[in-house]
Amino acid sequence: MANYSTNEFKSGLKVLLEGDPCSIVENEFVKPGKGQAFNRVRLKNLKTGRVWERTFKSGESLEGADVMEYEMEYMYSDGEYWHFMKTDDSYEQIAADKEAVSEGIQWLKDNSRCTVTLWNDVPILVVAPNFVDLDIVETDPGLKGDTATGGSKPATLSTGAVVKVPLFINIGESIRVDTRTGEYQGRSKSA
Amino acid sequence: MLAAIRQFFEARSVTEVSTPSLSRSGTFDAQLASFEVSDQTDKLFLQTSPEYALKRALAVYGEAIFEITPAFRRGDQGSQHNPEFTMLEWYRPSFSLSDLMAEVVGLLNALPEPPDIWGARRADVPVYSFRAVFEARFGANPNEAALSSLWQWVQETGAEVTHLEPHDDDQFRSDCLDFLFLEVIQPNLADLFFLTEFPRCQAALAEIDPGTDTAQRFELYWQGTELANGYLELRDPAAILSRHALMATARANRGLPSIAFDTAFAEASALMPACAGVALGIDRLVMVWCQAKTLAEVQLFPWPNH
Numbered sequence: 001m002a003n004y005s006t007n008e009f010k011s012g013l014k015v016l017l018e019g020d021p022c023s024i025v026e027n028e029f030v031k032p033g034k035g036q037a038f039n040r041v042r043l044k045n046l047k048t049g050r051v052w053e054r055t056f057k058s059g060e061s062l063e064g065a066d067v068m069e070y071e072m073e074y075m076y077s078d079g080e081y082w083h084f085m086k087t088d089d090s091y092e093q094i095a096a097d098k099e100a101v102s103e104g105i106q107w108l109k110d111n112s113r114c115t116v117t118l119w120n121d122v123p124i125l126v127v128a129p130n131f132v133d134l135d136i137v138e139t140d141p142g143l144k145g146d147t148a149t150g151g152s153k154p155a156t157l158s159t160g161a162v163v164k165v166p167l168f169i170n171i172g173e174s175i176r177v178d179t180r181t182g183e184y185q186g187r188s189k190s191a
Numbered sequence: 192m193l194a195a196i197r198q199f200f201e202a203r204s205v206t207e208v209s210t211p212s213l214s215r216s217g218t219f220d221a222q223l224a225s226f227e228v229s230d231q232t233d234k235l236f237l238q239t240s241p242e243y244a245l246k247r248a249l250a251v252y253g254e255a256i257f258e259i260t261p262a263f264r265r266g267d268q269g270s271q272h273n274p275e276f277t278m279l280e281w282y283r284p285s286f287s288l289s290d291l292m293a294e295v296v297g298l299l300n301a302l303p304e305p306p307d308i309w310g311a312r313r314a315d316v317p318v319y320s321f322r323a324v325f326e327a328r329f330g331a332n333p334n335e336a337a338l339s340s341l342w343q344w345v346q347e348t349g350a351e352v353t354h355l356e357p358h359d360d361d362q363f364r365s366d367c368l369d370f371l372f373l374e375v376i377q378p379n380l381a382d383l384f385f386l387t388e389f390p391r392c393q394a395a396l397a398e399i400d401p402g403t404d405t406a407q408r409f410e411l412y413w414q415g416t417e418l419a420n421g422y423l424e425l426r427d428p429a430a431i432l433s434r435h436a437l438m439a440t441a442r443a444n445r446g447l448p449s450i451a452f453d454t455a456f457a458e459a460s461a462l463m464p465a466c467a468g469v470a471l472g473i474d475r476l477v478m479v480w481c482q483a484k485t486l487a488e489v490q491l492f493p494w495p496n497h
Contacts, residue, residue, distance in 0.1 A: 007268050029269025033410065033420050034395055035369035036222050036362075037266060038354035054351040058266060 001064035006039040006056050014046070014067035017054075021046045021065035021119045029058060046117055047124050049103070065119060072116045074108040074126075082126070084116050096123035106161035107132045107179045128179040133188040134158055135174050139165065152184075192302060192477060193259065196279060199301040205255040205281060210244035212237055212261055216453035220395070221362050221441035224265040226274075237263035240470055241280050242396070243456040246424070249282050250462035257281035259473065270485040271416050273494045277473040284464040288407050288423045291467040292318070292385055295411060295419055298471075306482045308382060308414070317381050320388035322405050324376050325368070333368050333390035334404055341367035348374045361392040362441035368393065377415065386410045396434065397422035411471075413479045421469030428457040 004015060009027035016022070025042040037058040044051045046067060072084040072094070081095035082105060096116065100123045107128035108114055117125040139155035152164040155175075163177055165184045174188035197207065217225035217236035225236040238244070240262050248256060262278040283291055299305070300312050325333045329344060338359065345352055345367050355366050368390055387409045391399060394406035407423035425431060435452050442449055477489045487493035 029267075029272055030373065031222075031267055031269070031272060032369035032373060033417050034220055034222055034365070034393060036354060036366045039269075040350065052351060053349065055354040057354040060354075 001066060003061045003063055005061040006041075006058050009039065009041060014065040015043075015062040016065045017043065017045075017062060020048075021067050021124065023067070025051060031058075046119065047099075049125065066121075068118045070116050070118065071113060074105075074110060074112055074114055076110060077105075084114070084123070084126070087113065094118070094123055096126055100124050101126045104128050104179075106159055107134070107177065109134065109159055130178060130180060131176055131185065132179055133174050133176050134161070136165070136169065136171050139169065139171055141170070192473070192480070195302050196259065196298065199298050200257050200281070203255075205257050205283075206252075208245070208248055208252075208256045208258050210238075210241050210248060210258060210260065212263070214238055214244065216243060216456065217450050218243075219435050219438045219442075219450040219452070221438045221445065221447060222366075226263050226265050239264050240278055242468075242470070243453060245280055245282060245468070246463055247456060247459040249284075249464070249466065250459035253284065253464055255281070255283050268494060270487070271475065271478075273474060273486055273490070275494070276475075276486075278470050279473050279476075280468065280470040282424070282463075282466050282468040284466045286467040288387070288409055288421065288467055291421050291469055292316075292387075292409055295421070295469060295471070302480065304480075306480055308482075309480075316411070317384040319380060319384055319386050320405075321372070321386055321390060321393075322388045322403065324380070325372070325390075328376055329371070333364075334392070338364060338367070341371070344375075345370050350374065358441075358444045360441050360444055361437050362444070365390070365392040377412070380412070382414050384412050386412060394425075394434070395422065396425045396431065398425050409469075413475075416475055416479065417472075418475055418479065419469050419471040421467060423467050424460070424463065424465075426460050426463055426465070428461050431457045431460055 004013060009024045011024055011026060013024045014021055022043045022045050025044055028040045030040050031037040039056045039058055040053065041056055042051060042053050071087045073087055075083045075085055081097060082101045083093055083095050086092045104114065104126040113129065115127045116123050134157040136155045137158050140153050151167045153167055154162050155165040155169060156162050163182055163184055165175060169175065176185040176188050178185055213228060213235045215235060218239045223239045225239055228235045228237060241258050241260050245256060245258060259277065259279050261275055263275050265274060267274055296313060296316055299309060305311065322333060331340065341364060342357055357363060388403055388405035389408045391404065391406060394408065397406045397408040400407050409421045410417050411419040432452065439449060474486050474490065478486055481489055483489050
């Protein structure tokens with residue numbers, strides 16, 4: 001892959017840093033009047049999802065990373081791998097390991113859409129949509145009419161994820177969850 | 192904008208001069224890089240500012256002068272930086288630093304269509320002392336804090352800092368102080384302010400005030416951008432030579448090319464009247480005056496796609 005110098009760092013550029021593929025989130029050239037110039041860069045490690053700030057010497061360069069993101073449909077898991085299919089009518093399938101599906105998989109039911117990141121054609125990250133609608137399969141019985149006290153209880157969703165829900169929510173209901181925070185947003189609109 | 196600036200100086204009997212952009216001497220500042228140009232026999236430098244030339248002019252002419260000129264800094268490229276930019280620089284014999292700060296405010300008041308943050312006419316721009324704000328935050332004098340403490344504070348800012356490497360010199364002290372000021376102190380200051388009482392290691396070509404042991408230098412900050420940089424000008428050739436020596440050490444420690452001492456400039460400095468001088472970036476002034484966020488928004492020919 002090509003090398004990219006700090007003045008070519010743009011939001012979305014994929015680079016290799018200490019062996020890991022990273023995406024540039026933000027890049028700012030900073031030069032105090034008579035001081036050392038540097039670039040203040042926010043990067044996202046695409047394997048761990050961690051975002052952090054790092055300074056680079058201006059003019060320093062990094063190797064580009066062969067990273068592609070695809071919209072895919074989650075099909076099934078065979079226990080060891082999780083299988084996804086591209087949604088571009090190619091029907092191309094890929095298998096992701098446990099490390100790649102990590103956090104994201106707990107929000108995915110069969111046939112739901114997600115974003116899969118491939119590095120050198122190997123899946124490294126699966127990200128669910130920001131909001132998903134899932135059915136509750138287990139929770140303590142609801143307290144009828146208690147919509148005001150603001151208490152919460154754990155509820156297990158059809159995918160196995162556990163979220164905190166208000167006391168009045170019952171088994172069988174479908175709820176909307178923000179997958180970035182794991183927080184209950186409300187009952188599903190269609191329910 | 193340029194017409195209003197010229198009118199302002201004409202009314203105050205400050206003479207416009209013109210100095211060469213190409214010169215045999217480059218800046219000796221460790222952190223500024225000149226573009227080098229060669230003709231058949233010589234290596235020439237595009238000027239990073241008209242400072243040396245204007246001081247030589249002042250030594251001969253002896254009265255207030257200003258220049259509006261292109262300046263060139265290799266590698267300075269970003270939303271607030273362009274390798275070629277336009278600089279306004281002026282020198283005022285017998286002015287104190289605060290006289291000159293007041294004149295900067297006067298100049299801005301004379302410009303058309305001021306933005307809301309400046310207001311119709313301003314008399315007051317807050318003044319912060321670098322020494323005081325640094326002591327308030329870190330409990331140490333920036334001249335005296337151990338380099339190891341400064342470096343530790345830099346590490347504690349939350350960013351992973353890889354652009355600095357520890358060196359046992361004044362430039363490293365200055366770079367740490369810059370970083371701490373930018374990351375930790377400046378975000379808590381006003382949107383618009385003068386910074387004064389710089390640490391000794393950031394004196395550049397400014398006099399040191401023996402009372403406070405700080406450099407007689409000011410900068411005007413506007414929403415995080417440095418707009419102007421002024422000095423009570425250093426005139427003693429021996430002091431200039433020792434500042435050059437410090438920068439030469441800094442350059443050597445960092446593997447940067449050495450820059451010959453510009454004797455003509457140092458000799459001229461001794462012949463200058465006591466004066467204060469300031470440089471102001473015109474491109475940035477237009478940017479903040481139009482409330483733009485980047486230079487590219489206000490430039491006809493943004494770098495590098497001329």
